[in-house]
Amino acid sequence: MRLLLVDDSATMRRIQKTQLNGMGVTDIIEAGNGEEALAQLQANMPIDVILLDWNMPVMDGFTLLQNVRANGTYAGVKIFMCTSESEKSKVVEALKAGANNYIVKPFTPEGLKEKLGI
Amino acid sequence: MNVAYVNPFVGATMNMFKTMLNTELKPGTPMIKKAPLPTYDISGVIGLSGEAQGSIALSFPKIVALKIVSALIGSEIKIVGPELTDGIGELANIIAGNAKQHLTEYNLSISLPNVIIGKDHVIASPSGAPTIIVPFSCTFGEFAMEVSLKTK
Numbered sequence: 001m002r003l004l005l006v007d008d009s010a011t012m013r014r015i016q017k018t019q020l021n022g023m024g025v026t027d028i029i030e031a032g033n034g035e036e037a038l039a040q041l042q043a044n045m046p047i048d049v050i051l052l053d054w055n056m057p058v059m060d061g062f063t064l065l066q067n068v069r070a071n072g073t074y075a076g077v078k079i080f081m082c083t084s085e086s087e088k089s090k091v092v093e094a095l096k097a098g099a100n101n102y103i104v105k106p107f108t109p110e111g112l113k114e115k116l117g118i
Numbered sequence: 119m120n121v122a123y124v125n126p127f128v129g130a131t132m133n134m135f136k137t138m139l140n141t142e143l144k145p146g147t148p149m150i151k152k153a154p155l156p157t158y159d160i161s162g163v164i165g166l167s168g169e170a171q172g173s174i175a176l177s178f179p180k181i182v183a184l185k186i187v188s189a190l191i192g193s194e195i196k197i198v199g200p201e202l203t204d205g206i207g208e209l210a211n212i213i214a215g216n217a218k219q220h221l222t223e224y225n226l227s228i229s230l231p232n233v234i235i236g237k238d239h240v241i242a243s244p245s246g247a248p249t250i251i252v253p254f255s256c257t258f259g260e261f262a263m264e265v266s267l268k269t270k
Contacts, residue, residue, distance in 0.1 A: 008230070009208040011201065014191045015138070055211070057230060084215025087222060105212045106137035 001118070002027040002046065006037040006061065007053040007082070012105070016051060016082070019109040023118055034059025038067060047077055049116070052099075054083035054090070062094065069098035080116060082107070124148055124250045124265045126220035127174055130213045131263055135256060138212075139189050146253035151264065156238035158261065159183070160198070162210030163241065165229035166218070172267035174217070175241050176210050182259035189258070198235060207231030213263075224269065 003020065005028055007013050013030050020028060029044050031037035033056040041047060050068070054061040061081060068074045081094045082103040091102045103115045128145055135141045157177035166172045178186070180198060187205030188194045195201050211231045218226045234241070243249045247268035254261055 009204055009211070011187065011191055011205040011208045018192055055215075055228065055230060084212040084228075086216050086219040088219075089222075105215065106134045108137055 001025055001048045002029070002044070003049045003051060004029050004031065004037060004040055004044070004047050005051050006031045006034065006056070006064065007051075008032050008056040009053075012053070016112070019112055020051075022109060023113050023116075025118065033057055034061060034064030034067070037064055041068070041074065041077075045073075047074075050077060050079045051082050051103075051116075052079055054081060054085045054094075062097065065094065065097050065099055082112075123170075123221060123267050124252060126217040127213065127263060127265045128252055129220070130216035131176070131252075131254065133216060134209065134213050139186070141189075141256050141258070143254045143256045146255070148250050148252045151243075151249040151251050154240045154242055156240055157264070159235065159237050159239075160202070160206055161234045161239065161241060162206040163232045163234060164210045164214040165232075166214065166226050166267060167229070168224050168226040170221075170224040170226065170267050170269045172247050172265070173241075173243065174210065174214050174266075175264040176206065176213065176261065177241070177264065178206065178261040179259060182261055185258040203233040203235070207233045224267075 029040050031040045035058045052061040078100045080101050081099045084105045086104045101115050132143045135143045159180040160183045161175045161177040163175045214228045243266035247266045249266040252263045
């Protein structure tokens with residue numbers, strides 16, 4: 001599995017990467033905002049999963065989600081929001097826009113694994 | 119003034135430390151901040167806007183901040199630098215994001231985090247907004263949260 005990890009916090013990317021490595025996911029590409037993620041997506045397909053923060057500078061995660069879902073090239077890419085935005089309205093908004101699942105920070109390694117289904 | 123709005127921030131802080139650091143926090147008695155007072159050495163600040171405006175700040179002594187972020191990333195950091203500031207900013211971000219699910223009547227948006235470094239710095243609150251200080255203690259040491267929210 002190749003995973004694109006998108007979060008503006010290097011600390012959060014490090015935490016997630018350590019936890020993902022522990023689940024056997026080692027093919028991980030990182031991006032610090034939505035715009036960087038789009039470039040990484042174009043350069044590194046096939047990508048199976050995007051783990052995506054919501055609030056980021058330059059391009060936020062929701063805008064990236066909409067961009068990816070509007071492009072048929074990426075139809076097979078699973079997108080998991082992973083954000084501190086915990087309100088029900090945000091979860092519904094993301095799922096309606098095509099997110100496969102929604103992970104609220106803070107999370108445990110077990111919780112992350114369960115949501116990703118790996 | 120209804121200071122009950124501080125409770126979601128206390129709960130979110132305790133949940134954050136329990137979930138990601140496996141650490142139980144002991145909250146102290148909340149106090150109303152009556153004048154600009156110096157805080158600790160490093161503060162993570164998140165702005166709140168919407169039907170209410172304000173901010174949440176988590177303020178740490180340097181040694182406590184270093185211990186907490188080291189535990190978060192699973193690797194010891196010894197100096198105040200980008201790793202520390204990013205970690206403290208992300209802590210504040212997660213806590214603010216979690217707390218606002220319990221404050222839906224204010225339709226709050228949260229800003230990207232800012233981190234202030236400097237001994238005895240002062241965090242000023244929006245004009246007229248009451249600021250509540252909540253002290254916390256845990257195995258890493260002591261720190262404080264300042265919540266300031268002005269409702270319309």
